[in-house]
Amino acid sequence: MFSELPTPCVLIDMNRLDQNLNVMEQRIQKLGSSLRPHVKTHKVVELARRQVRDFAGGITVSTLAEAEHFAQCGFKDITWALPLPQSQIKRALKLSKSIQLNLLIDHPVTLTFLEEELKSCNQSAFVFLKVDCGYGRAGVLPDSNQALLLAQKMHKSPHIEFSGLLTHAGHSYDCRSKDELKGISKQERNSVLRLASRLRQANIPVPCISIGSTPTMSVVQNLDGIDEVRPGNYVFFDRAQVNIGACQLENIAMSVLSTVIGVYPERKEILIDAGGIALSKDEGPGLSKNKYGLVVDVISQKPLYQCDLHALSQEHGKIKYTSEKPPFNIGDRIRILPNHSCMTAAAHHIFFLVRNNSLEGQWTPMKGW
Amino acid sequence: MFSELPTPCVLIDMNRLDQNLNVMEQRIQKLGSSLRPHVKTHKVVELARRQVRDFAGGITVSTLAEAEHFAQCGFKDITWALPLPQSQIKRALKLSKSIQLNLLIDHPVTLTFLEEELKSCNQSAFVFLKVDCGYGRAGVLPDSNQALLLAQKMHKSPHIEFSGLLTHAGHSYDCRSKDELKGISKQERNSVLRLASRLRQANIPVPCISIGSTPTMSVVQNLDGIDEVRPGNYVFFDRAQVNIGACQLENIAMSVLSTVIGVYPERKEILIDAGGIALSKDEGPGLSKNKYGLVVDVISQKPLYQCDLHALSQEHGKIKYTSEKPPFNIGDRIRILPNHSCMTAAAHHIFFLVRNNSLEGQWTPMKGW
Numbered sequence: 001m002f003s004e005l006p007t008p009c010v011l012i013d014m015n016r017l018d019q020n021l022n023v024m025e026q027r028i029q030k031l032g033s034s035l036r037p038h039v040k041t042h043k044v045v046e047l048a049r050r051q052v053r054d055f056a057g058g059i060t061v062s063t064l065a066e067a068e069h070f071a072q073c074g075f076k077d078i079t080w081a082l083p084l085p086q087s088q089i090k091r092a093l094k095l096s097k098s099i100q101l102n103l104l105i106d107h108p109v110t111l112t113f114l115e116e117e118l119k120s121c122n123q124s125a126f127v128f129l130k131v132d133c134g135y136g137r138a139g140v141l142p143d144s145n146q147a148l149l150l151a152q153k154m155h156k157s158p159h160i161e162f163s164g165l166l167t168h169a170g171h172s173y174d175c176r177s178k179d180e181l182k183g184i185s186k187q188e189r190n191s192v193l194r195l196a197s198r199l200r201q202a203n204i205p206v207p208c209i210s211i212g213s214t215p216t217m218s219v220v221q222n223l224d225g226i227d228e229v230r231p232g233n234y235v236f237f238d239r240a241q242v243n244i245g246a247c248q249l250e251n252i253a254m255s256v257l258s259t260v261i262g263v264y265p266e267r268k269e270i271l272i273d274a275g276g277i278a279l280s281k282d283e284g285p286g287l288s289k290n291k292y293g294l295v296v297d298v299i300s301q302k303p304l305y306q307c308d309l310h311a312l313s314q315e316h317g318k319i320k321y322t323s324e325k326p327p328f329n330i331g332d333r334i335r336i337l338p339n340h341s342c343m344t345a346a347a348h349h350i351f352f353l354v355r356n357n358s359l360e361g362q363w364t365p366m367k368g369w
Numbered sequence: 370m371f372s373e374l375p376t377p378c379v380l381i382d383m384n385r386l387d388q389n390l391n392v393m394e395q396r397i398q399k400l401g402s403s404l405r406p407h408v409k410t411h412k413v414v415e416l417a418r419r420q421v422r423d424f425a426g427g428i429t430v431s432t433l434a435e436a437e438h439f440a441q442c443g444f445k446d447i448t449w450a451l452p453l454p455q456s457q458i459k460r461a462l463k464l465s466k467s468i469q470l471n472l473l474i475d476h477p478v479t480l481t482f483l484e485e486e487l488k489s490c491n492q493s494a495f496v497f498l499k500v501d502c503g504y505g506r507a508g509v510l511p512d513s514n515q516a517l518l519l520a521q522k523m524h525k526s527p528h529i530e531f532s533g534l535l536t537h538a539g540h541s542y543d544c545r546s547k548d549e550l551k552g553i554s555k556q557e558r559n560s561v562l563r564l565a566s567r568l569r570q571a572n573i574p575v576p577c578i579s580i581g582s583t584p585t586m587s588v589v590q591n592l593d594g595i596d597e598v599r600p601g602n603y604v605f606f607d608r609a610q611v612n613i614g615a616c617q618l619e620n621i622a623m624s625v626l627s628t629v630i631g632v633y634p635e636r637k638e639i640l641i642d643a644g645g646i647a648l649s650k651d652e653g654p655g656l657s658k659n660k661y662g663l664v665v666d667v668i669s670q671k672p673l674y675q676c677d678l679h680a681l682s683q684e685h686g687k688i689k690y691t692s693e694k695p696p697f698n699i700g701d702r703i704r705i706l707p708n709h710s711c712m713t714a715a716a717h718h719i720f721f722l723v724r725n726n727s728l729e730g731q732w733t734p735m736k737g738w
Binding site: 003008063085087088106110136138263267269277280281313318343346350367 | 372376377409431460475476478482505506510630631632635638640645646647649651652680682687700711712718737738
């Protein structure tokens with residue numbers, strides 16, 4: 001089977017994928033919350049459908065083009081997890097005529113833009129207040145006055161359905177152990193609960209509290225008071241997640257299949273046909289070896305530590321080997337576990353689905369903005 | 370015009386592009402060689418047509434899918450500049466029934482595979498011997514016995530049209546000055562001329578000698594004995610090329626247009642809607658500031674050095690600013706000059722063409738393998 005596929009290509013190990021979906025589902029159900037998976041990692045309708053079974057059915061997206069695509073494919077409750085760009089307001093409101101599109105705001109200026117547009121077209125919009133739980137990317141600080149003022153403004157707005165609080169602990173990606181991760185997951189939850197309590201004391205209802213990243217949701221032990229969580233990367237995982245402590249190497253469900261196109265014993269190097277476009281140039285988590293992905297055996301997916309994927313051109317990858325003889329011949333296939341599966345997925349237009357080393361089908365992700 | 374485009378998106382500055390095309394054309398013509406541009410940087414048929422005017426019309430591609438696409442669009446002489454993967458031989462030979470597809474070989478095993486396939490389908494193929502001029506990626510060493518033996522084997526093969534020698538000085542990307550670059554460009558030319566001379570002494574004709582990278586071809590002063598050159602990145606250039614000494618900032622013809630979606634004065638940061646998927650995560654050439662791209666004014670394209678694009682998520686970019694007040698408001702547009710235009714181009718499905726700040730049209734690059 002592996003010898004028939006065109007390379008480079010993305011393979012999805014369906015056994016690992018199923019296990020990843022089950023583990024996350026069971027964890028979140030057991031902790032009494034709902035899963036609103038982030039589909040940005042894969043952008044595949046069939047996979048999103050698997051992710052939302054038994055749940056409310058809502059998903060999270062990273063671009064408005066994704067929201068439009070998933071809406072066309074039947075998803076009716078979509079959160080666009082990016083602070084609403086002013087330039088996209090008209091387009092977003094057009095989509096929100098046919099589905100429940102939940103928007104994010106963390107700045108009064110954007111709220112004013114949105115309100116003006118809603119007034120002029122006599123519509124209403126579902127809006128979350130985006131909260132910064134320590135990541136420092138987007139959001140209002142949970143203990144700030146601005147948070148209270150902005151929530152109040154939304155609550156009072158005749159055009160806005162104030163949906164609640166939303167945060168994302170992206171700084172969990174800096175963790176290097178489960179204990180560190182557990183600390184961040186507590187901070188993520190506590191920050192929004194603290195703000196929710198302030199809002200409720202000020203008679204501002206908070207219909208939904210939404211948190212979640214793959215790292216924090218992989219270790220979280222308490223979701224009391226949390227209505228929904230939004231991990232995304234957990235479907236595939238990757239080497240960065242292993243490094244964080246969110247999963248094991250054996251959980252990584254995505255790999256890139258590649259062909260050996262050169263063997264150079266004089267410099268103990270092998271050339272493969274997967275380069276920066278196929279793997280992304282997201283460098284490994286602080287690793288000097290296998291900076292651009294981990295070379296594994298094509299069948300067993302066991303790491304080949306004598307190989308070091310150390311350089312990428314556009315369509316060439318260079319592997320140094322430490323064994324006496326070259327570990328591969330011209331024409332051999334290898335698999336590479338990606339550093340960051342979201343970035344690698346974004347580079348491919350087909351995902352080949354593999355179960356027990358047989359091809360089970362293929363998925364087509366959506367692209368663009 | 371800029372306020373109407375959806376963001377993030379790629380803009381091509383057509384004045385700069387025209388100038389880049391003219392400068393390279395004139396340089397190569399003056400030096401008496403031919404241009405066989407590498408189209409992997411952009412993968413756009415309309416742009417490739419502009420590149421080959423007044424020349425032989427041949428192009429270079431990085432994938433077989435590119436070769437197929439450009440062949441369908443009328444290009445009849447295409448060099449696939451990757452050591453031929455065994456798994457793609459059948460597909461390549463299918464294409465070479467309708468056009469002249471020039472293949473690369475640097476290993477006797479691949480030659481054997483190819484010869485067997487050619488024999489079985491009674492075809493012939495145009496094949497270059499790939500030479501390593503010091504880059505250490507692919508190719509035979511020019512002074513090695515293997516180089517002579519492989520060329521001899523090709524020359525004698527009843528199925529192979531031995532096309533000549535091809536090299537690429539990719540190590541020019543490590544240069545940090547024009548003088549260094551000139552040294553590499555001499556090495557690139559001399560290595561193949563040396564091998565060509567050995568082959569001719571052994572009565573092996575060398576019909577074509579092909580060299581070239583954008584850095585070396587931007588400074589080369591002597592192309593005597595060189596039949597064709599294959600730069601690619603020069604159409605757009607990028608920050609890496611500025612760092613190498615191949616161009617100036619004012620020559621960069623590609624930029625990413627983005628919208629400001631957050632302003633956070635408490636930490637002097639701005640959030641934009643261009644992340645790793647829109648810019649690629651190819652880090653800047655050894656820069657601590659503006660690691661992921663240079664922020665420039667949307668109209669003048671002058672660098673805004675008070676801004677530092679220091680972090681990227683999938684769809685978010687973070688800029689730190691040093692000025693007292695935020696240099697942008699929510700909803701403002703900015704442009705980012707990419708570190709590596711090949712990687713940034715690969716992330717986009719539309720290129721918007723801009724001349725004198727007016728939209729002139731759009732191009733659609735091909736994708737996939």
